[in-house]
Amino acid sequence: MILDHATIWTGDPRCPRGETIRIAGGRIVAVGSREEVVAAPGEERLDLRGAFLCPGLVDAHAHVMEFGLALERPDLAGAASLEEALTRVKTGGEENTRSGSRSWILGRGWDQNPWPGGAYPHRKDLDRITGDRPAALNRVDGHALWVNSRALEAAGITAATADPPGGRILRDENGEPSGILIDNAMNPVDAAIGAPDDATRCRAIRAAADRMVRAGLTGVHDMGMDAADLAAYRGLAASADLGVRVYAAIVAEDPELERILASGPDLLEAGGWFRLGMVKFFLDGALGSRGAALLEPYADARETRGLLVTPPRDLARGVARTAAAGFQAALHAIGDRANRLALDTWDFLAREHPAWATGRAVPAAPVSGLGPRPPRVPPVRIEHAQVIHPGDLDRFAALGAAAGMQPVQCAGDLPWMEARLGPSRLAGAYAWGDLLDRGVVVASGSDFPVESHDPRIGLVAALTRARPDGTGAGTLPGRPMTRSEALVSFTAAGAYLSGDLHRRGTLSPGKDADLAVFDRNLLTCRPSEILEAKTLMTMIGGRIVWRDAGVVPVSMSGDHP
Numbered sequence: 001m002i003l004d005h006a007t008i009w010t011g012d013p014r015c016p017r018g019e020t021i022r023i024a025g026g027r028i029v030a031v032g033s034r035e036e037v038v039a040a041p042g043e044e045r046l047d048l049r050g051a052f053l054c055p056g057l058v059d060a061h062a063h064v065m066e067f068g069l070a071l072e073r074p075d076l077a078g079a080a081s082l083e084e085a086l087t088r089v090k091t092g093g094e095e096n097t098r099s100g101s102r103s104w105i106l107g108r109g110w111d112q113n114p115w116p117g118g119a120y121p122h123r124k125d126l127d128r129i130t131g132d133r134p135a136a137l138n139r140v141d142g143h144a145l146w147v148n149s150r151a152l153e154a155a156g157i158t159a160a161t162a163d164p165p166g167g168r169i170l171r172d173e174n175g176e177p178s179g180i181l182i183d184n185a186m187n188p189v190d191a192a193i194g195a196p197d198d199a200t201r202c203r204a205i206r207a208a209a210d211r212m213v214r215a216g217l218t219g220v221h222d223m224g225m226d227a228a229d230l231a232a233y234r235g236l237a238a239s240a241d242l243g244v245r246v247y248a249a250i251v252a253e254d255p256e257l258e259r260i261l262a263s264g265p266d267l268l269e270a271g272g273w274f275r276l277g278m279v280k281f282f283l284d285g286a287l288g289s290r291g292a293a294l295l296e297p298y299a300d301a302r303e304t305r306g307l308l309v310t311p312p313r314d315l316a317r318g319v320a321r322t323a324a325a326g327f328q329a330a331l332h333a334i335g336d337r338a339n340r341l342a343l344d345t346w347d348f349l350a351r352e353h354p355a356w357a358t359g360r361a362v363p364a365a366p367v368s369g370l371g372p373r374p375p376r377v378p379p380v381r382i383e384h385a386q387v388i389h390p391g392d393l394d395r396f397a398a399l400g401a402a403a404g405m406q407p408v409q410c411a412g413d414l415p416w417m418e419a420r421l422g423p424s425r426l427a428g429a430y431a432w433g434d435l436l437d438r439g440v441v442v443a444s445g446s447d448f449p450v451e452s453h454d455p456r457i458g459l460v461a462a463l464t465r466a467r468p469d470g471t472g473a474g475t476l477p478g479r480p481m482t483r484s485e486a487l488v489s490f491t492a493a494g495a496y497l498s499g500d501l502h503r504r505g506t507l508s509p510g511k512d513a514d515l516a517v518f519d520r521n522l523l524t525c526r527p528s529e530i531l532e533a534k535t536l537m538t539m540i541g542g543r544i545v546w547r548d549a550g551v552v553p554v555s556m557s558g559d560h561p
Contacts, residue, residue, distance in 0.1 A: 001022075001023055001024075001043060001044045001045070001046060001542075002020060002021070002022050002023075002037065002039045002043055002044070002045040002046065003020065003021045003022075003023070003046050003048055003053065003517075004019070004020050004034065004045050004046065004047050004048065005019060005020075005034075005047050005048050005049055005050060006018075006019055006020070006021070006048040006050070006051055006052070006053040006517070007019070007050060007051065007052045007053065007521055008020075008021060008031060008053045008054075008507065009052070009053070009054045009487065009507075009522075009523055010031055010054075010055070010506055010507035010508065011054070011055055011487070011488060011491055011492050011505065011506035011507065012506040012507065012508045014508070015031055015032065015508070018031040018032050018033065018037075018507075019032075019033055019034060020032060020033060020034050020036070020037040021037065021053065021507065021515075022037050022038075022039065022043075023513040023539075023542050024040070024043075024542075025542070026512060026513055026541040026542035026543070027510060027511065027512055027513055027542065028507055028508065028509050028510065028511050028512075028513050029509060030509055031507055031508075031509065048517060048536070048537075051517050051518065051519055051536055052517065052518045052519070052520060052521045052522055052523075053507075053515055053516070053517045054487065054491065054507070054515065054516055054518075054522065055491040055492070055504070055505055055506055055507050055514065055515060055516070056216070056217070056218025056219060056491070056504070056514035056515050056516050056538065056539070056540065057215075057216050057217045057218065057219075057455045057490045057491060057516055058217065058218065058219040058220065058221070058443075058490060058491060058494030058495060058504075058505070059212070059217055059219070059220045059221065059444075059445045059446055059448070059453065059455065059490075059494075060220075060221045060404050060443035060444060060445040060489075060490075060493065060494040060497060061221055061223050061383055061384075061404045061406060061443075061445030061446070061447050062220050062221065062222060062223065062445055062446055062447060062448045062453065063142075063222065063223060063224060063447070063448065063449065063450075064204075064205055064208045064209070064212075064220060064222045064244075064246065065201060065204050065205055065208065065222075065225065065229055065232075066108075066142075066204075066449055067204075067208040067211070067448050067449040067453060068203070068204025068205055068206070068207040068208035069106075069196065069200070069204045070107075070108055070109070070449045071204070071207050071208070071211075072204070072207075073092060073106050073107045073108065074088050074089050074091070074092025074093070074105070074106075074107035074137075075088065075092075075107065075108070075109050076088055076089070076107055076108065076109035076110040076137060076140075077108075077109030077110075077111075077140060078109070079109070079110060079111075079115075080114060080115070081115050081116060082112075082115055082121055082125060085110050085121070086125060086126070086129055088107070089105065089107060089126070089129060089130070089135065089137065090129045090130075092105065092107060093105040093129075093130060093133065093135070103133070103134075104133065104134050104135065104136060104151075104193055105130055105133050105134070105135040105136075105137075106135075106136055106137070106193070107137045107138070108137060108138035108139075108140070108142070108449065109138070109140050109449070110137055110138075110139055110140065110146060111139065111140045111288065112139075113288060113415065113416045114415065118416075120146075120170060120178065120180045121146055121179070121180070122172065122178050122179055122180075123146075123147060123148050123149050123151075123152065123177070123178060123179025124149075124179070125179075126146065126147070126148035126149075126179065127148050127149050127150075130148050130150070132150060133150065134147070134148060134150040134151035134153075134154050134192075135147060135148045135150070135151055136151050136189050136193060139286075139288065139289055140288065140412075140450055140451075141285075141286035141287075141288045141289060141450055142286070142450055143182065143183050143285040143286035143288075143289050143291050144180060144181065144182050144183075144186075144285075144286075144288075144289035144291070145180070145181045145185075145186040145189055146179055146180055147179050147181065147189055148179065149179075151189055151192070152177055152179065152189075154189075154192040155188035155189040155191070155192045156188060156192075157169065157177055157181075157185075157188055157189075158177070159171070159174075159175050159176050159177065161177070163185065164184045164185055164187070165184065165311070166183055166184040166307055166308065166309035166310065167181070167182055167183045167184030167185030167186070167187070167307070167309075168181075168182040168183070168185055168291075168307065169181055169182075169185045170182065182285060182289055182290075182291050182307065183282075183285040183289075183291050183307055183309055184307075184309060195226075195228060198228075198231075198232055198235075201228070201229060201232040202232050202235070202236055205232065205233065205236060205242065205243075206236070206241065206242075206243055208453075209242060209243030209244040210243060211453055212243075212244050212453060213243065213244060213538045213540070213545045213546040214535060214538070214546050215453060215454050215455060215456070215535055216455060216516035216517075216518065216535045216538055217244065217453070217455060217516075217538070218244065218245060218514040218515070218516065218538060218539075218540045218545075219244060219245035219246070219247065219494065219495075219504070219514065220244060220245070220246055220247070220445075221246075221247045221248075221249070221278075221404070221443075221445065221494060221497070221498065222246050222247070222248045222249065223249050223278075223280055223330060223332075223383065223447075224249055224250075224251045224280040225248055225249070225250060225251065226250070226251060226254045226256075227250070227254055227255075227256035227260065230248070230250065230260075230276065233246060233248065233274050234270055234274060236273075236274075237269070237270035237271050237273040237274035238270055238271060240271055240273070242271075242273040242274060243545065244273075244540070244545075245269070245272070245273055245274075245504075245514070245540065246273065246274045246275070247275055247277055247278070247498040247500075248274065248275065248276045248277070248278065249276075249277075249278035249279060249280040249330050250276060250278070250279055250280065251279075251280050252279050252280060252281045252282075252310075252318050252322075257279070260276070261279075261321060261322070261325040261327065262325070264325060264326050264327075265277040265278075265325070265326050265327050265328075272512075272541055275498075277327060277328055277498065277499070278327060278328045278329070278330045278381075279318070279322040279327050279328070279329055279330065280330045280332065280383075281310060281315060281318060281319065281322075281329060281330065281331050281332065282309040282310055282332045283308065283309060283310055283315065283331055283332055283333045283338040283341055283342060284306055284307055284308055284309055284332070284333060284334055284335050284337070284338035285306060285307050285309060285334070286334055287334060287335070287386065287387070287413060287417070287420055287421075288413070288416075290304055290306060290420070291306050291307045291309075292306045292334040292335035292338065292386070292387070293305065293306040293307060293308050293334075293335040293337040293338040293341070294306050294335040294336055294337050294387070294421075294425075295335075295336050295337045295340070295389060296425075298420055298421075299418075299419060299420060299421055299422035299425075300419045300420055305337065306335050306337070306338075308337070308338070308341070312341060312344075312345070315331075315341070315345055316345050316348065316349065319331070319345055319346070319349060319380070320349055320352075320353065323349065323353070323356050323357060323379050323380075324353070324356055326360065328377060328378070328379060328380070328381060328497075329346075329379065329380045329381070330381050330383050330404070331345075331380065331381070331382050331383060332383045332384060333382050333383065333384060333385060334384045334385075334386045334387065335386070335387050336387045336388055336389040336392070336425065336428060339382060339385055339387065339388050339389070339392060340389060340392055342380075342382050342401075343382075343392055343395045343396070343399060343401065346379075346380045346399055346401060347395070347399055350399065356379070357379055358376060358379070358400075359376035359377050359378055359379040359400070360376060360377045360379070360499065361376050370441055370488060370492060370493060370496060377496075377497070377498070377499040378400055378401065378402045378441070378497065380399075380401050380402075381401065381402045381403070381404050381443075381497055382396070382401055382402070382403050382404070383404040384404070384405065384406065384409075384447075385403040385404070385405055385431075385435070386405075386409070386413075386429060386430060387421065387425060387428055387429050388428040388431055389428055390427055390428050392428075393428070393431065393434050393435065393438060394438060396435055396438065396440045397435075397438040397439050397440050401440070402440065402441040402442070402443065402496075402497055403432070403435055403440055403441070403442045403443070404442075404443050404444075404445060404497070405430070405432050405442055405443070405444060405445075405489075406444065406445050406446055406447045406450075406451065406458065407430070407432070407444055407458045407459075407461035407462035407481075407486075408446050408447075408451040408452060408457050408458040408461050409430075409446075409447060409450070409451055410429075410430040410461050410465060410476070411457070411460075411461040411466065411467045411468060411472070412451055412467075414466070414467055414471075414472035414475050414476070415472070417429060417475070417476075418475065426475075426476055426477060427477050427478070429476055429478075430465065430476060430478070431478050432462070432478075432481060432489075433478045433479035433480060433481065434478055434479075436481065436485060437479075441493050441496060441497065442481075442485075442489050442493060443489055443493035443494045443496070443497050444458055444462060444486070444489035444490050444493070444494075445458070445494075446458055455490055456530050456531050456533055457531065458490070459486050459487070459490065459522065459527075459530055460527045460528075460530050460531055462480065462481040462485075462486040462489065463480050463481060463482075463483065463486055463527050463530075464480060464527050465478070465480045468531055470528070483522075483523050483524075484523070487522065487523070491505050491506070492505035492506055493505075512540075512541050512542075513539055513540075513541060513542040514539065514540050514541065515538075515539050516535065516537070516538050516539075517535070517536040517537040517538075517539075518533045518534065518535060518536060519533060519534040519536055520532075520533050534548065535548070536548045
């Protein structure tokens with residue numbers, strides 16, 4: 001088929017612009033002017049009427065199944081007060097009861113920072129609305145859990161329970177658990193809840209994929225699944241029912257990790273949809289729950305510097321096994337102490353094992369905006385990289401590390417970031433401009449469902465370093481991304497980090513026809529207009545997986561080759 005009369009941004013420096021693209025066999029055949037791109041006999045031509053066409057967007061850090069599960073549970077995101085959050089929990093719990101579920105009340109998205117007083121909620125707040133049902137509600141960042149008394153009882157957590165390594169049980173004035181569990185302290189509750197069944201997993205994945213393609217996302221780096229999740233993804237991929245391309249990480253804590261390492265990473269995708277290639281390590285928690293590991297105490301809680309979730313010695317051993325097995329190591333590091341530990345770990349191992357520390361070779365593929373790149377998949381990627389000590393910025397480039405960052409989280413954190421960090425540490429907060437200036441590859445994502453899956457919000461945050469409504473502009477030092485840098489960070493950068501840049505990430509002849517079409521030019525419209533952009537069509541491997549019926553003729557189904 002031919003997609004015609006489009007404003008095409010390819011991301012390929014050899015042919016950055018065009019108006020017509022020809023697709024055959026699921027791949028791009030040609031891009032150029034109408035005169036240059038000639039249709040084959042009988043080939044269908046679709047007039048896009050000047051719409052903006054770009055490579056399919058890739059969310060380089062997200063949690064697909066958690067997003068799908070969250071769609072079925074009480075959503076506390078944006079609740080402006082404790083009472084509003086409780087009302088949503090009560091309503092969601094009643095809906096679960098009507099649907100036949102009398103077990104746990106589960107939800108996520110609460111954030112105490114904007115609530116009056118900014119204090120953490122208490123288990124007794126939940127007790128008064130949940131009755132005899134246990135309740136567990138994830139904080140927006142996923143690194144704190146708000147539970148009721150029944151949940152503490154089910155998990156065996158009492159006043160005598162000690163804080164676990166890498167976790168903290170918050171306690172009230174009587175020494176009793178308050179109902180807030182930080183990082184590793186959440187594990188007993190997770191165990192008591194149990195894992196979802198296979199049908200629930202598959203339903204959640206497909207629901208999340210549907211939301212993603214409607215937003216122009218064609219791929220995602222799924223940051224942290226277990227062996228049972230892995231089986232669900234592979235089953236969906238084998239039946240061509242996954243809905244979006246997934247490059248996956250297995251969590252380092254999974255009991256099946258040694259078996260998975262022995263099997264090695266997936267070098268070929270299952271049906272073109274799913275590939276396991278990473279192991280995810282948690283170094284610390286999150287800033288919002290004061291679990292991010294800092295070099296100096298929190299400005300608004302001088303008694304703590306956060307938590308190291310994984311002991312440094314265990315981290316070094318785990319990353320060494322990961323790299324030796326051919327997997328990429330994805331290191332969750334938010335605070336400046338955690339980011340330094342990530343760099344120190346890789347620096348040590350690269351000197352000890354230079355042969356495998358250089359990364360896996362892949363075919364070269366030119367792309368604008370990524371700077372000088374070796375034709376290799378980086379063996380380590382530092383996920384979040386939210387707060388970096390200025391003295392460590394050069395080390396990212398020197399070590400060949402890449403950064404998986406979430407501009408949308410910068411927008412969400414702005415109202416309280418200075419209070420947490422103090423003004424002196426803001427210079428290293430969300431420093432994507434400083435990293436890009438040093439030639440570091442920055443791949444953008446959202447960490448959904450922690451934040452919205454909508455890439456438009458992330459693009460605007462990357463461009464403005466402000467909230468969607470423009471507030472907070474100028475709060476953080478450092479430069480924003482340029483328009484092309486932002487688009488590259490959501491397209492080619494993700495393809496590079498997964499080792500797929502020779503197949504995807506730009507609209508170059510021979511590559512998979514993964515693309516997105518929007519109703520306005522994302523390179524030239526005002527940032528505020530990006531938020532209003534409509535996704536008109538999303539294509540994966542030459543198949544239309546989402547279309548606006550007003551633009552794409554009804555006769556062209558999602559099964560069109």
